[in-house]
């Protein structure tokens with residue numbers, strides 16, 4: 373039996389469940405249960421908050437996981453990634469007030485930046501030789517400039533309409549992300565065999581979708 377952690381409810385959930393189903397694996401999903409066993413493959417599915425998935429896979433509580441690269445890299449476990457899955461594509465971007473002066477990332481020197489991704493952003497700024505004050509907040513990052521908390525933000529963007537609606541302008545792409553399959557690095561022989569079968573099916577599903 374191999375254990376796969378997926379997001380319980382959110383932007384990754386539906387596509388994660390669909391991918392497992394398209395791999396020919398049957399199970400009864402229920403919104404109030406925390407785990408399910410597949411009926412025709414030795415797989416147990418755990419439903420977790422996405423932020424908890426990298427740590428649980430690193431610790432071996434789950435063998436496999438499906439999570440956004442943004443969350444995986446921010447958690448500090450990029451080495452767990454096996455392969456991209458082609459959904460939940462988005463980018464982590466810097467944005468400033470629409471009317472603010474901005475030529476380059478150097479303009480953020482000594483500025484206050486609100487983000488939920490201090491590790492990824494900190495690395496990006498360091499690579500660009502910029503020192504800024506990062507304010508880590510866990511949600512509603514987009515309102516930070518309008519309430520005077522920060523001059524800039526760094527948050528996930530897909531269509532861009534949330535930025536627009538909050539009077540913000542996207543100025544830099546810091547990181548590109550999509551959902552990825554991750555695995556614990558110390559799986560036993562039996563689990564490695566099951567993982568191989570799963571990956572084989574996932575790759576076939578992706579080829580068929582193209």
Ligand code: PRT
Pocket residue numbers: 379380381382383384420421422423439440441442443460461462527528529530531532533534535549550551
């Ligand atoms: O409860 P839990 O902790 O599990 O979920 P969550 O609320 O932390 O995550 P969730 O479900 O919002 O997102 C899960 C993953 O989906 C993220 O980690 C990304 O990898 C991916 N993803 C893809 C996105 C988006 N697109 C996205 N648009 N995550 C968040 N957003 C947010 C963005 O922050 C903005 O506030 O959606 C808003 C709207 O985006 P626009 O640009 O389309 O307006």
Ligand code: ZN
Pocket residue numbers: 421422423
């Ligand atoms: Zn989350």
